[in-house]
Amino acid sequence: xxxxxxxxxxxxxxxxxxxxxxxxxxxxxxxxxxxxxxxxxxxxxxxxxxxxxxxxxxxxxxxxxxxxxxxxxxxxxxxxxxxxxxxxxxxxxxxxxxxxxxxxxxxxxxxxxxxxxxxxxxxxxxxxxxxxxxxxxxxxxxxxxxxxxxxxxxxxx
Numbered sequence: 001x002x003x004x005x006x007x008x009x010x011x012x013x014x015x016x017x018x019x020x021x022x023x024x025x026x027x028x029x030x031x032x033x034x035x036x037x038x039x040x041x042x043x044x045x046x047x048x049x050x051x052x053x054x055x056x057x058x059x060x061x062x063x064x065x066x067x068x069x070x071x072x073x074x075x076x077x078x079x080x081x082x083x084x085x086x087x088x089x090x091x092x093x094x095x096x097x098x099x100x101x102x103x104x105x106x107x108x109x110x111x112x113x114x115x116x117x118x119x120x121x122x123x124x125x126x127x128x129x130x131x132x133x134x135x136x137x138x139x140x141x142x143x144x145x146x147x148x149x150x151x152x153x154x155x156x157x
Contacts, residue, residue, distance in 0.1 A: 026051060026126040030077075030119070030133045034109065041081075041109050043088070045073070045102040047121065052100050055125045060095045069093050073102055073121075080116040081109050112137055116154040119146040 030045040049060045056068045070090040079086050091103035115135065122129045123146070131146040137157055144153040 026122060026129040028121045028129075028131045030131070032115075032133060032135045032137075034112070034137045036138070038107065039109050040105050040107045041079070041086075042105045043077075043103065045077070045104075045121070047100045047102070049095055049098055049100045051122055051126065055122055060100060065095070066093050069100065069102055073104060076120045076123075077104075078118040079106065080114075081106075082111075082113050083116075112157050114154055114156050116152065117144060117146075118152045119144075120151050121146075123148050123151065 026048070028045060028047045030043055033042045033044075034040075035042055052069065052072070053060050053065075056065075056072050058065050058068050070093075073090065074088060077088065079088070086106040086109070088104045088106055091105060093103065094101045117133060119131045119133060121131050123131070127148060129147065133144045133146070133153075135142045135144070135155060140157060142155045142157075144155060146153060
């Protein structure tokens with residue numbers, strides 16, 4: 001009886017393990033740092049190179065890739081500070097192996113009370129896409145999560 005139990009339990013463990021093998025996980029991570037001296041929010045976003053390449057239909061190793069990433073970010077990431085929409089200025093991007101790092105910023109930011117973010121990066125292309133935004137403001141850290149059906153989120157300081 002014990003042997004049958006162990007074989008049955010082992011079989012179910014194997015099935016559960018195999019069900020995770022083929023599960024795709026799509027995510028992006030954005031870090032927002034407040035630079036008090038310049039009153040600037042600096043953004044660093046990390047995405048999977050293959051996923052963003054498929055979304056914008058351009059190879060990451062081509063000259064026009066950075067321009068297309070800039071357009072894509074401007075269309076899919078918005079921020080309001082204290083109820084006022086801010087313009088994002090693209091600083092550049094960097095492709096290294098499996099990741100694309102995108103840098104942008106917005107200035108004229110003082111005394112943040114609320115941040116409202118709309119983050120739809122890759123949500124249209126990958127139904128299971130999960131975007132994380134970590135915000136560092138003065139001595140506080142806050143984290144927001146975005147996915148289909150929850151494209152906007154707010155935080156108070």
